[in-house]
Amino acid sequence: MIGVGLGGLGNAPGYSHLDLLGLAVQAALGDAGISLKEVDGLFTANMSNILPTLAVGEYLGLQPKVAVGTNTGGNSFVDHLLWAALALQAGQCEVALICYGSNQRSGKTPPPDAPAYEALYRPREPISSYALAAARHMHQYGTTREQLASVAVAARAWAQLNPRAFARDPLSIADVLASRMICDPLSLLDCCLVTDGAGAVILTRADRARHGKQPPVFLLGCASAQTHRQISQMPDLTVTAAAQSGPRALAMAGVAAHEIDVLQLYDAFTINVILFLEDLGFCEKGEGGSLAASGALAPGGALPTNTNGGGLSCVHPGMYGIFLLIEAVEQLRGAAGPRQVPGAEIALAHGNGGLLSAQSTAIFGTAAAI
């Protein structure tokens, strides 16, 4: 531990928990004699934010490489020491910040995680944020509603090969364009499903995995990045932190984008897939719409994407990330049946969190790929 700081002790009327946390962090940086910009690992928890590392990261202006928000109550910060130490030891980050703030005595209780300066204008979240991103992408790059719709059409085509998928009726571009507008330019069929669902994944070290019941699938690389909590604070509405997490994960895996055989890209909204194709390096910035419209993502295409039908057509119970991992594993085991991508050896799974806020990329490979 090289620096400690305190802020807002006692009674601090009018100050939010983040205001007080900001004071403590400032004091700790001064005590350590280091700059805020050197902090690349963030560990925090509180009782006010659903997405604590995003709210705190945004407030402090941090875009950490490692972020842990485990909340088990008041002991959380002691627990965070272990994950901070492991992250530092593994070289995943260089400077770890563990922090907390609360205005329990003086504060009114806002709704959990309500971005204070945006709620005033009544955005309909999350869709409003994604709509704003889609609108900017259309303005800057000429992306069209038809290109967005092609993402939904490709997902549906995969879902039709998946008996587990929720939505399996035929879907056309015209169907998507005709569906009810929710927040321009996104219509109902630009949005993921609302279903129930659960998923689980078990890992061991590689030596034990080789003797398991199923063909092992190996984790080759993984990285996360975050840029904001509130959409108005996103540095560039057309570039997500996948532009950071993707290259880091691929580098860790020693794999290039063109070696990926099958992609799972969190498709909460059609615009997501277009952004991630660009930011992960499958096409140039601005070309994601054309790539989607080319048919490359659909069954038989060169870049099979969301092969279970995705959040748009298979399942989406609010947080889709685990389903990305499960589909990647099934594809690499060769167990995907009618939706199997022939000869798939290396898979990429990319998860999105918040309002394009947090991005995580994982690379998987079969035994043959290692």
Add this chain to the structure above:
Amino acid sequence: MTIPIDSILSTPPLSSPGDTFQKFIKAGEFRLQFCNTCRKPFFYPRTLCPQCGGGDLEWCRVSGEGTVYSTTTVRQKPERGGDYNVSIIELAEGPRMMSAVRSVAPDQVAIGLQVTAMLIEEEGVHKVYFRPSGAIAGAAT
């Protein structure tokens, strides 16, 4: 702005960043915090500069001028109030904020539109809205 009592304890000024912002808006002044260390303004108000972590902050008036960076129409049934605009405005001074463009129909708000701030009280809260820069202030929404 902060006066350390001891070396590891930050003591805040009497009025929080959020309260100070509101007080200025209520008085008809659109002010942002400028960081004297990195010489740039930021939004939203905080106890430290999110660009450099500095605590030497000063409230300065901004011009109120901006450009629509992105925009959407939230669709709502007429009986619930009808469609309305939500935009991200890029202020001339740099920072972006969410707001809404008034004095024009929601579908007339386009990216790139030059806008000017209007300080309005709604339900006891003082908010910053925007109108097209050419429009007359006070025209019907």
